[in-house]
Amino acid sequence: MATLLALAAATAPAKAKPIPVPADAAVISVSHAAGGAPIPPGFLGLSLENSAVIPYTGSDPRALDPVFLQLVRNLTPDQSPQLRIGGDSTDWAWYPVPGLSKPNGVRVTLTRRWLAVTHALAADLGARLIMGVDLEANSRAAADGEASAFERVIGKPWIEALELGNEPNLYGTLTWYVKPDGVHVFGRPADYNFQSFLGEFGSFATGLPGPLAGPATGARGWMPLTGEFLAAEPRVRLATVHAYPVQTCELPLSSPLFPTVAHLLAPQATTCLADGVATAVALAHSRHIPIRVDEMNTDSCGAAPGVSNAFVSALWSLNALFEMVRVGADGVNIHTYPGATYQLFTVTHTGRRWHASVAPQYYGLLMFAQAAPPGSRLIATTTVNAQGVTVWATRGRRGRTRVLLVNESPDRRTIALNSASARPATLERLRAPSLTSTAGVTLGGQSFGTRTTTGRLAGPLRIARLTATAGRYVFTLPAESAALVTY
Incomplete structure (x- = not known):
């Protein structure tokens, strides 16, 4: 029995080491329980x-x-x-x-x-x-x-x-x-x-x-x-x-x-x-x-x-x-x-x-x-050192979690998003040259350009892929921008 235990310990995968996170990173945690009424269609x-x-x-x-x-x-x-x-x-x-x-x-x-x-x-x-x-x-x-x-x-x-x-x-x-x-x-x-x-x-x-x-x-x-x-x-x-x-x-x-x-x-x-x-x-x-x-x-x-x-x-x-x-x-x-x-x-x-x-x-x-798709519910979040960053999260009917982060500050932030999920996540960004910009806005790298004849976003879609390490997604959030993490 001792030999078997020793063999199991020797062959078990090593526990992933946490990604180093700067001391000034904003740490975000999302509740496991969804609260509130589901968001209705046509909200x-x-x-x-x-x-x-x-x-x-x-x-x-x-x-x-x-x-x-x-x-x-x-x-x-x-x-x-x-x-x-x-x-x-x-x-x-x-x-x-x-x-x-x-x-x-x-x-x-x-x-x-x-x-x-x-x-x-x-x-x-x-x-x-x-x-x-x-x-x-x-x-x-x-x-x-x-x-x-x-x-x-x-x-x-x-x-x-x-x-x-x-x-x-x-x-x-x-x-x-x-x-x-x-x-x-x-x-x-x-x-x-x-x-x-x-x-x-x-x-x-x-x-x-x-x-x-x-x-x-x-x-x-x-x-x-x-x-x-x-x-x-x-x-x-x-x-x-x-x-x-x-x-x-x-x-x-x-x-x-x-x-x-x-x-x-x-x-x-x-x-x-x-x-x-x-x-x-x-x-x-x-x-x-x-x-x-x-x-x-x-x-x-x-x-x-x-x-x-x-x-x-x-x-x-x-x-x-x-x-x-x-x-x-x-x-x-x-x-x-x-x-x-x-x-x-x-x-x-x-x-x-x-x-x-x-x-x-x-x-x-x-x-x-x-x-905030129909049927999803608002879920609680807790933040540490997240001044200037507003966080919202929803959980959908099939358990999909969406975390929205809005960085109103003039500073780029490192985000450490704690998650019990081992699934890869996607990261989509909403950006513009500045808060006062009236043009140059992109969502997922796409835009409507100076004018659109289709009413649809155009251009290459840029969605980043995040991998959770030690239960944490780590990424940067540019100043005066928003990001949507989905997992």
């Missing part, structure tokens, strides 16, 4: 203004822009895309109703062609739509006519919900329209509040086909009232809120809400942003109602060139979306429209071809879609 969606639909798709419902369609599909592979159509233009739009005068604040007329194009968009993508209905015009007849046209032409099977109004918390404080003599007109009196909205919503909702969505607010003071809203409106089957971390309107540069690179990378813009909707999420779920942040992007007011259109917005998107997963949101719609500083892409049609120039932020959305 990552888009939000479009009414006025953005035809510029993105073209005006022929029989031949929609294939580049735009592909850019939408990229974000929800093998899923039904979630599209919210509304935004500010929800309360600026109407569908002409015989015998009814156009409301004064209306500046967008929804035509039969617009409806046909929107139907084709939903049908071509297999999408689910949240359609905004004008509340600020304060006309039940106009709202009923608009909703009826949506259901009749776009088609009820494609409509997830009708969202009545947009950010009603601003009706009494934000100009609805300006008269020819320069007088500013507000949609409601200055004392308009949540209770005022609740009464109006109930009155308008009786004439609308269900299901409904709301309250479509971004006001933190209204978030704790979500439960009261849902209790009063049983036909609301989808709760919706909005979230923006920064804005330029009437704020000094020193304000943490003013859009700068540093402010967009601060916890205020990601962790605190999600914490601000967490109460609404909990209240909706207590009533078994799903809730989407159906309008979110970087800055809510004004323009922020060099921030919202730069690579920093891609890193912000990764952290902000995962923070929304953390607080339990059932989905997020990233807002975009032509002319916005934060537009995800610019679409043009020349000759017989469609082209798109893709913004840096879109690359961040693509990486999130890879890191």
Whole structure:
């Protein structure tokens, strides 16, 4: 027996020696247990203004822009895309109703062609739509006519919900329209509040086909009232809120809400942003109602060139979306429209071809879609010496683990990722020349170039292969970049 034991010891493979790790390396450990609800299909969606639909798709419902369609599909592979159509233009739009005068604040007329194009968009993508209905015009007849046209032409099977109004918390404080003599007109009196909205919503909702969505607010003071809203409106089957971390309107540069690179990378813009909707999420779920942040992007007011259109917005998107997963949101719609500083892409049609120039932020959305596929669950991580590096991890249905690392710092870091897996891992990088770069972004070495005619990444795919030694993957994480490790 002693001889056999000695022989076994002599022939056993030697234990692998740990790879030397610098003393300043960031050490990451991932939990074995997955926690939280599975990420639902269609978690990552888009939000479009009414006025953005035809510029993105073209005006022929029989031949929609294939580049735009592909850019939408990229974000929800093998899923039904979630599209919210509304935004500010929800309360600026109407569908002409015989015998009814156009409301004064209306500046967008929804035509039969617009409806046909929107139907084709939903049908071509297999999408689910949240359609905004004008509340600020304060006309039940106009709202009923608009909703009826949506259901009749776009088609009820494609409509997830009708969202009545947009950010009603601003009706009494934000100009609805300006008269020819320069007088500013507000949609409601200055004392308009949540209770005022609740009464109006109930009155308008009786004439609308269900299901409904709301309250479509971004006001933190209204978030704790979500439960009261849902209790009063049983036909609301989808709760919706909005979230923006920064804005330029009437704020000094020193304000943490003013859009700068540093402010967009601060916890205020990601962790605190999600914490601000967490109460609404909990209240909706207590009533078994799903809730989407159906309008979110970087800055809510004004323009922020060099921030919202730069690579920093891609890193912000990764952290902000995962923070929304953390607080339990059932989905997020990233807002975009032509002319916005934060537009995800610019679409043009020349000759017989469609082209798109893709913004840096879109690359961040693509990486999130890879890191958080449907059915995966957020899992806990622990870090040591990882200042400036944010870590997220998910585990999929078949046990595949994905670890996303976002290095917001100006320093290159060595990462030591502890893992119980002996499998080789893959490493994909999201990079740009700098945080303020508006071009030169790559994901896995690929890009859309200066413009794309396919809507697909192009170029050689560069995915590194990592081998675990002594239960640890060791690799470098360049400054101001992100990486996705999958094993």
